Amino acid sequence: MKKVAVMGYGTIGSGVVEILEKNQEKIAKKLGYIVEVKYILDLRDFPGTPVENKIVHDFHIIENDPEISMVVEAMGGLEPAYSFVKASLKAGKHVTTSNKALVAAHGTELLAIAKEQNVNFFFEASVGGGIPIIRPMYTSLAGEEIEEITGILNGTTNYILTKMDKEGETFEAALKEAQDLGYAERNPEADVEGHDTCRKISILTALATGHEVHYEDIYTEGITKITDVDFRYADSMGTSVKLFGSSRIKDGKASAFVAPVMIGPTHPLYSVNDVYNGILVKGNMLGTAMFYGSGAGMLPTASAVIADIIEALLNDGHHVEMGWDGDRLQLESLKTSSFRYFVRIKGIAEKRLEEVKNVFGNVDVTELDHMDEFAVLTESMTEEEYEQKARELSGIRQMIRAEL
């Protein structure tokens, strides 16, 4: 038998405790012994519940108990999660976390400590909830040169965009619905402004390149400026708009962004709807693979934590090489990236199209009934070119990058 401690008895922490019990036999079959939760660190007491006797309030009990082989960090936030994870690793315990903010901010240091201490620091649940993505990247795709990672990495924004797409809702109405259903937090900024997606794509990019990525270096644009009018055009064009976290890697250099992107039905991520996540990985030999599943939710996310527990304990006494080093990856400016651009312009297409074509070159035009504007879809050009050209045109109401 081996004993673990779970820090934080919220959604994910309680999910982990539940699965360790419910799938105990399956897990024991895999490991050859039972895994038991000895402590649950939480500020609350949970009197009268089955976990009552496991609750502790003092992290040092966990840190100083040599019986604890592994610590599950499910508290969220940077502090005290960071201090506790660091101390756990230094005490020679494996750690798994679902905390993308922690991994994005301190992953490099925590990975280095894990290596030094010959333990494992895993974080499968930090990206894509229950979708196996981090482990496949360092095992199944271990021999691949990864060329692109593009993902719908945030379930809340995908839910909102799906509602806007399929039901014609406004951003505000769809956000409210997501909040009412508990998919979005009262303060939805981390989701809708793209910060959550940014942390996740930074983790995946670091894994793919083997080098540290500073998430602040990634151009990040959320979905707050996407409107129901955009989706009326998208509908008429047979397209949709999704919030992508994406990075392209070539010759050791990478460019990355988080932004809404207009895509068509042939894109593998087109049919990833509602709270689901989808992650597309392109390797130089593999071609394109896609991973799809529940990007959040108590049990799917906890299931990813369980996979980490099993791999860490299977590798007790052995540090599994994964992650990245401290060499900071140079991210190229988005200005050098190319897209097509969906642009909504004030005025009548008939009157302004000549002028627009003089600026953007060849474009596809879409008009909706009863609108004092029209939309064009440009050919592919760099962000820098687009910006220059766009300055020459008055009345641009919206620009959405397109991969069509």
Next chain:
Amino acid sequence: MKKVAVMGYGTIGSGVVEILEKNQEKIAKKLGYIVEVKYILDLRDFPGTPVENKIVHDFHIIENDPEISMVVEAMGGLEPAYSFVKASLKAGKHVTTSNKALVAAHGTELLAIAKEQNVNFFFEASVGGGIPIIRPMYTSLAGEEIEEITGILNGTTNYILTKMDKEGETFEAALKEAQDLGYAERNPEADVEGHDTCRKISILTALATGHEVHYEDIYTEGITKITDVDFRYADSMGTSVKLFGSSRIKDGKASAFVAPVMIGPTHPLYSVNDVYNGILVKGNMLGTAMFYGSGAGMLPTASAVIADIIEALLNDGHHVEMGWDGDRLQLESLKTSSFRYFVRIKGIAEKRLEEVKNVFGNVDVTELDHMDEFAVLTESMTEEEYEQKARELSGIRQMIRAEL
């Protein structure tokens, strides 16, 4: 440096040799040393090519060379692949194979020998080509009770069905096109009769349950009876038809089948088209996850072999627990499985519908113009019930199981 032997210099074997060279640096970074191909076993000589000096015709050279840590089996077929793989394992060498026929027929024995010899026998490339599926199942989903696996596991038949669906082609025309493009073999039986899919779902079911599956126990129906008329109905119904390999697992029992299934746009596998494969896995905690990618092709498949090489060599001196034991899994008869049924019936709906409803109960009706028949979609019932009822009706021209 470690040295490997590649048996069979066909599509996959040459792909493996190419990737080991092309991604040598990436692989060396992962392992800490270079992996080199020392021998290539083939009947041919390949004079004047870069591999000329590595070609051997005698397997015993490989078997008896202690410098060879690992053998890649890419010959296909049961013999001599089986004898060579067995002898390689017994000689204490790791083996990876892309040969689903070999794994489905002799996996249990080869896994047992690998364990005995403390080496690894991996076969990621035997299912889903480059798609990581086998490794995620025994690592990322290690703590899950798998409840369902449903896959589009054969690229050739998926290409044929896609052509029939999107372009209205007949089965014969689509097959010919697939043959002309090299997607289908001159003798397409293994693909179109579902045998290939059957081997693959038997491997996945054995992995999920931990017990041996006899592929002969799996009800297997190919796509040769699917016609362009079926797709005209499907089109009118907004559905499609895909060849599924599927198994459902509950309380240690499983039911499995290979058959064409009619599905709608909300099914996660609906948009898996052309030669792509998609595999849906449902776990008791994870919910539904889906893996998508190139199910065949030289480099994608070889890429999966490379992942096996890396994991085997990382675990040199250590047998990674995966696979299944020799307890034969009891598969329940398909008769107890439930589906809806798409049924084409001779006659005029107006005249026969009452009779049809008396037999099947409530149905949805679809009629096409200028046809001496109509189609109904039944409610869900067991295969046994369907068979009983269908015997009461004359003029049934087609039955396709439906998950709608």
